[in-house]
Amino acid sequence: MPFYEEIAEKYADRDVVVMNVYVREPHAGERGFPEIQNHESYEHKLGYAKDLFKIKNMKKTILLVDEMEQKIHGMLGELPNFVYLIDRDGRVKYKATWSDAEHVDEYLAEMVNNDPAFADKPKLEHTIFTQTASTQI
Protein backbone atom coordinates (compact mmCIF):
# COMPACT_ATOMS: atom_id res chain seq x y z
CA MET A 1 0.00 0.00 0.00
CA PRO A 2 2.68 2.21 1.29
CA PHE A 3 0.79 5.46 0.92
CA TYR A 4 3.25 7.38 3.10
CA GLU A 5 6.01 6.08 0.85
CA GLU A 6 4.10 7.44 -2.15
CA ILE A 7 3.75 10.80 -0.41
CA ALA A 8 7.47 10.80 0.42
CA GLU A 9 8.32 10.16 -3.22
CA LYS A 10 5.87 12.70 -4.58
CA TYR A 11 7.12 15.49 -2.31
CA ALA A 12 10.80 14.48 -2.26
CA ASP A 13 11.92 17.69 -4.04
CA ARG A 14 9.59 19.90 -1.99
CA ASP A 15 11.38 19.67 1.36
CA VAL A 16 8.92 17.24 2.91
CA VAL A 17 10.18 14.62 5.34
CA VAL A 18 7.91 11.72 6.21
CA MET A 19 8.38 10.20 9.65
CA ASN A 20 6.67 7.18 11.04
CA VAL A 21 6.81 6.29 14.71
CA TYR A 22 6.67 2.57 15.34
CA VAL A 23 4.46 2.14 18.41
CA ARG A 24 2.86 -0.74 20.28
CA GLU A 25 1.03 -3.42 18.31
CA PRO A 26 -2.67 -2.61 18.73
CA HIS A 27 -3.90 -6.04 17.60
CA ALA A 28 -1.08 -8.35 18.67
CA GLY A 29 -2.09 -12.01 18.58
CA GLU A 30 -5.52 -11.25 17.17
CA ARG A 31 -7.16 -12.70 14.09
CA GLY A 32 -4.84 -12.46 11.12
CA PHE A 33 -1.71 -11.83 13.21
CA PRO A 34 -1.33 -14.91 15.43
CA GLU A 35 2.48 -14.78 15.30
CA ILE A 36 2.77 -11.13 16.39
CA GLN A 37 3.13 -10.80 20.17
CA ASN A 38 3.27 -7.83 22.50
CA HIS A 39 6.74 -6.35 22.79
CA GLU A 40 8.84 -7.76 25.60
CA SER A 41 11.93 -5.64 25.19
CA TYR A 42 13.29 -2.83 23.07
CA GLU A 43 15.23 -5.33 20.95
CA HIS A 44 12.03 -7.26 20.32
CA LYS A 45 10.30 -4.05 19.29
CA LEU A 46 13.22 -3.06 17.08
CA GLY A 47 13.01 -6.44 15.33
CA TYR A 48 9.34 -5.89 14.50
CA ALA A 49 10.12 -2.36 13.33
CA LYS A 50 12.72 -3.78 10.93
CA ASP A 51 10.12 -6.27 9.67
CA LEU A 52 7.67 -3.42 9.10
CA PHE A 53 10.35 -1.52 7.20
CA LYS A 54 10.72 -4.50 4.87
CA ILE A 55 6.99 -5.28 4.60
CA LYS A 56 6.12 -1.71 3.62
CA ASN A 57 9.19 -1.45 1.36
CA MET A 58 10.16 1.90 2.88
CA LYS A 59 12.87 3.81 1.09
CA LYS A 60 12.29 7.48 1.82
CA THR A 61 10.25 7.19 5.00
CA ILE A 62 12.13 7.56 8.28
CA LEU A 63 10.96 4.86 10.67
CA LEU A 64 11.43 5.93 14.29
CA VAL A 65 11.02 3.43 17.11
CA ASP A 66 9.21 4.61 20.21
CA GLU A 67 10.60 3.76 23.62
CA MET A 68 9.20 0.86 25.62
CA GLU A 69 7.37 3.25 27.98
CA GLN A 70 5.42 4.71 25.02
CA LYS A 71 6.84 8.15 25.79
CA ILE A 72 6.10 9.78 22.44
CA HIS A 73 2.95 7.81 21.71
CA GLY A 74 1.53 8.76 25.11
CA MET A 75 2.37 12.41 24.52
CA LEU A 76 0.47 12.36 21.24
CA GLY A 77 -2.69 10.76 22.60
CA GLU A 78 -2.00 7.03 22.16
CA LEU A 79 -4.02 6.72 18.98
CA PRO A 80 -2.83 4.00 16.59
CA ASN A 81 -3.19 5.95 13.37
CA PHE A 82 -2.92 9.69 13.90
CA VAL A 83 -1.21 12.07 11.49
CA TYR A 84 0.27 15.53 11.98
CA LEU A 85 1.47 17.93 9.29
CA ILE A 86 4.00 20.27 10.83
CA ASP A 87 5.00 23.53 9.17
CA ARG A 88 8.59 24.77 8.85
CA ASP A 89 8.15 26.93 11.93
CA GLY A 90 7.08 23.94 14.02
CA ARG A 91 3.37 24.69 14.12
CA VAL A 92 0.73 22.05 13.49
CA LYS A 93 -0.95 22.72 10.14
CA TYR A 94 -3.23 19.71 9.99
CA LYS A 95 -4.03 16.95 12.39
CA ALA A 96 -6.23 13.87 12.13
CA THR A 97 -6.93 11.26 14.76
CA TRP A 98 -7.37 8.70 11.98
CA SER A 99 -5.23 9.44 8.93
CA ASP A 100 -6.73 9.58 5.47
CA ALA A 101 -4.44 9.52 2.43
CA GLU A 102 -6.65 11.91 0.44
CA HIS A 103 -6.75 14.56 3.15
CA VAL A 104 -3.05 14.36 3.94
CA ASP A 105 -2.19 14.77 0.25
CA GLU A 106 -4.68 17.61 -0.21
CA TYR A 107 -3.28 19.63 2.70
CA LEU A 108 0.34 18.91 1.78
CA ALA A 109 -0.23 19.97 -1.83
CA GLU A 110 -1.83 23.19 -0.64
CA MET A 111 1.03 23.96 1.74
CA VAL A 112 3.72 23.27 -0.85
CA ASN A 113 1.95 25.02 -3.73
CA ASN A 114 1.52 28.19 -1.67
CA ASP A 115 5.13 28.20 -0.51
CA PRO A 116 7.05 31.11 -2.11
CA ALA A 117 10.23 28.98 -2.05
CA PHE A 118 8.73 26.77 -4.74
CA ALA A 119 7.16 29.56 -6.80
CA ASP A 120 9.24 28.59 -9.86
CA LYS A 121 8.35 24.90 -9.60
CA PRO A 122 5.22 23.44 -11.19
CA LYS A 123 2.16 23.15 -8.97
CA LEU A 124 1.55 19.64 -7.72
CA GLU A 125 -1.78 18.04 -8.45
CA HIS A 126 -3.84 16.30 -5.84
CA THR A 127 -3.39 12.52 -6.11
CA ILE A 128 -6.45 10.34 -5.97
CA PHE A 129 -5.60 7.30 -3.89
CA THR A 130 -7.55 4.29 -4.99
CA GLN A 131 -6.80 1.91 -2.11
CA THR A 132 -9.81 1.21 0.02
CA ALA A 133 -7.57 0.95 3.06
CA SER A 134 -6.22 4.45 2.58
CA THR A 135 -5.48 4.75 6.26
CA GLN A 136 -2.87 2.04 6.61
CA ILE A 137 0.47 2.60 8.37
Add this chain to the structure above:
Amino acid sequence: MQPANNYLRKPTGPMGGMWSWQYLNLIKTIKLVTSKRVKSFYDKFPAIFPPGEKFPDFELKDIEGNIHRISDYLGKKYIVLSTGAIT
Protein backbone atom coordinates in the same frame (compact mmCIF):
# COMPACT_ATOMS: atom_id res chain seq x y z
CA MET B 1 -19.59 -35.12 17.83
CA GLN B 2 -19.97 -31.57 19.20
CA PRO B 3 -18.80 -30.97 22.77
CA ALA B 4 -21.59 -30.30 25.24
CA ASN B 5 -20.30 -26.85 26.16
CA ASN B 6 -20.02 -25.77 22.53
CA TYR B 7 -22.12 -22.64 23.14
CA LEU B 8 -19.50 -21.37 25.61
CA ARG B 9 -16.82 -21.10 22.97
CA LYS B 10 -15.97 -17.77 21.40
CA PRO B 11 -17.57 -17.20 18.00
CA THR B 12 -15.02 -17.67 15.23
CA GLY B 13 -16.81 -15.89 12.40
CA PRO B 14 -15.49 -12.85 10.54
CA MET B 15 -16.67 -10.61 13.38
CA GLY B 16 -14.52 -12.36 15.99
CA GLY B 17 -11.62 -10.55 17.61
CA MET B 18 -12.49 -7.01 18.56
CA TRP B 19 -16.25 -7.44 18.38
CA SER B 20 -16.29 -10.72 20.25
CA TRP B 21 -18.94 -11.73 22.74
CA GLN B 22 -17.39 -9.89 25.69
CA TYR B 23 -17.99 -6.54 24.00
CA LEU B 24 -21.65 -7.36 23.61
CA ASN B 25 -22.07 -7.43 27.36
CA LEU B 26 -24.23 -4.33 27.70
CA ILE B 27 -23.57 -3.61 31.36
CA LYS B 28 -19.81 -3.77 30.83
CA THR B 29 -20.06 -1.52 27.78
CA ILE B 30 -22.14 1.10 29.58
CA LYS B 31 -19.76 1.03 32.54
CA LEU B 32 -16.80 1.52 30.22
CA VAL B 33 -18.35 4.36 28.21
CA THR B 34 -19.47 6.25 31.28
CA SER B 35 -16.26 5.64 33.22
CA LYS B 36 -14.30 8.69 34.25
CA ARG B 37 -11.14 7.54 32.52
CA VAL B 38 -12.73 7.19 29.08
CA LYS B 39 -14.68 10.43 29.48
CA SER B 40 -11.69 12.46 30.53
CA PHE B 41 -9.71 11.06 27.58
CA TYR B 42 -12.29 12.15 25.02
CA ASP B 43 -12.80 15.48 26.75
CA LYS B 44 -9.15 16.38 26.60
CA PHE B 45 -8.27 14.81 23.27
CA PRO B 46 -9.08 17.72 20.92
CA ALA B 47 -6.81 19.83 23.09
CA ILE B 48 -3.69 17.79 22.23
CA PHE B 49 -1.73 19.92 19.75
CA PRO B 50 -4.58 21.35 17.67
CA PRO B 51 -3.77 23.09 14.36
CA GLY B 52 -1.92 26.35 14.92
CA GLU B 53 -0.23 25.21 18.09
CA LYS B 54 3.50 24.66 18.48
CA PHE B 55 4.41 21.00 18.14
CA PRO B 56 6.64 19.72 20.96
CA ASP B 57 10.24 18.81 20.26
CA PHE B 58 11.32 15.24 20.88
CA GLU B 59 14.05 12.87 19.84
CA LEU B 60 13.83 9.21 18.90
CA LYS B 61 16.12 6.62 17.38
CA ASP B 62 15.35 5.18 13.96
CA ILE B 63 15.82 1.50 13.17
CA GLU B 64 19.52 1.99 12.46
CA GLY B 65 20.11 3.76 15.76
CA ASN B 66 20.45 7.31 14.39
CA ILE B 67 18.83 9.94 16.58
CA HIS B 68 16.27 12.23 14.89
CA ARG B 69 15.03 15.41 16.53
CA ILE B 70 12.01 17.43 15.42
CA SER B 71 14.05 20.60 15.99
CA ASP B 72 16.66 19.40 13.46
CA TYR B 73 14.10 19.80 10.69
CA LEU B 74 12.52 23.08 11.76
CA GLY B 75 13.05 25.90 9.32
CA LYS B 76 14.10 23.43 6.63
CA LYS B 77 11.45 20.82 6.10
CA TYR B 78 7.76 20.15 6.33
CA ILE B 79 7.14 17.12 8.52
CA VAL B 80 4.51 14.44 8.05
CA LEU B 81 4.37 12.51 11.31
CA SER B 82 2.33 9.38 11.76
CA THR B 83 2.40 6.08 13.57
CA GLY B 84 2.96 2.58 12.27
CA ALA B 85 2.51 -0.99 13.46
CA ILE B 86 2.37 -4.36 11.76
CA THR B 87 -1.08 -5.30 13.07
